[in-house]
Amino acid sequence: MTSPKHHPYAFAALLAGSSALALGPWLVRLSEVGPVAAGFWRLALALPFLFVIARVAGQPVHWPGRVLGIMIAFAAFFFAADLAAWHTGIHMTKLANATLFGNTASFAFAAWGLWLVRSWPSPLQASALALAALGSALLMGNSAELSLRNLHGDLLALAAGLLYAGYLIAVERARARLAPLPLLFLSSAIGAVMLLPVALLFGEQIIPQNWTFVFVLAISSQVIGQGLLVYAIGALPPLVVGLVLLTQPAISALIGWVAYGERLQALDWLGAAAIAAALVLVRLPQRGLQPGAAGAS
Numbered sequence: 498m499t500s501p502k503h504h505p506y507a508f509a510a511l512l513a514g515s516s517a518l519a520l521g522p523w524l525v526r527l528s529e530v531g532p533v534a535a536g537f538w539r540l541a542l543a544l545p546f547l548f549v550i551a552r553v554a555g556q557p558v559h560w561p562g563r564v565l566g567i568m569i570a571f572a573a574f575f576f577a578a579d580l581a582a583w584h585t586g587i588h589m590t591k592l593a594n595a596t597l598f599g600n601t602a603s604f605a606f607a608a609w610g611l612w613l614v615r616s617w618p619s620p621l622q623a624s625a626l627a628l629a630a631l632g633s634a635l636l637m638g639n640s641a642e643l644s645l646r647n648l649h650g651d652l653l654a655l656a657a658g659l660l661y662a663g664y665l666i667a668v669e670r671a672r673a674r675l676a677p678l679p680l681l682f683l684s685s686a687i688g689a690v691m692l693l694p695v696a697l698l699f700g701e702q703i704i705p706q707n708w709t710f711v712f713v714l715a716i717s718s719q720v721i722g723q724g725l726l727v728y729a730i731g732a733l734p735p736l737v738v739g740l741v742l743l744t745q746p747a748i749s750a751l752i753g754w755v756a757y758g759e760r761l762q763a764l765d766w767l768g769a770a771a772i773a774a775a776l777v778l779v780r781l782p783q784r785g786l787q788p789g790a791a792g793a794s
Contacts, residue, residue, distance in 0.1 A: 520714075539580065
């Protein structure tokens with residue numbers, strides 16, 4: 498495997514992408530369509546934008562062959578299943594619970610990165626993971642609510658987190674030989690084809706009365722959020738990617754503050770500070786923290 502190219506903006510892109518993805522649960526609730534249908538529109542409406550951006554960026558879309566195509570199909574399956582489970586869970590539990598359990602993907606992907614280098618986490622890495630876990634717990638602690646009423650939604654969000662980890666691993670593998678935009682376009686197209694029949698089978702409302710929120714969901718979560726994430730995955734180690742994705746609880750808390758007037762407590766600010774400290778620690782030079790895939794330009 499060749500050495501990855503230097504991507505000086507990968508970390509900033511990952512932070513921006515994670516921030517855009519954090520808007521997803523809020524927009525799904527505002528979308529006025531069924532949860533699986535919201536996932537379909539997120540992928541389908543993003544396709545023309547991704548196609549044009551790929552052409553302009555000199556990354557034309559083409560079928561990459563059987564072996565890599567199978568890997569993309571696996572990524573699409575995991576992502577479609579993740580969206581179906583998570584969007585359904587969002588409607589069945591609190592936003593904070595959905596964010597908390599959905600973030601199991603961050604730790605699973607970080608663990609995958611450590612397994613790749615066949616190494617236990619260094620003291621700095623272990624400290625970063627512990628701080629990130631503590632920060633997420635503090636941020637969600639005031640708003641998350643564990644109860645039988647939320648159980649089914651919580652389990653769906655947890656399952657979605659594990660499925661999303663599978664998607665991230667498949668993307669990380671595919672990025673070794675494919676540029677980010679064609680990869681995202683193809684996985685989005687296949688995922689949309691998978692989701693539409695499921696939404697129809699469940700009898701969901703497919704056509705929104707107001708297209709604003711599904712359109713914003715497609716642009717913010719798929720074009721911007723996933724676009725920047727898929728780019729960064731080819732340039733950064735899985736441990737770093739997993740920890741940066743844990744900024745989403747902080748963004749969710751901020752959305753609750755701005756959109757719903759939810760007051761931020763001292764523990765919320767402490768949790769955000771803990772996640773920020775984890776990001777600083779994981780960016781310090783360390784042995785064994787190499788990207789798992791060589792990034793295609």
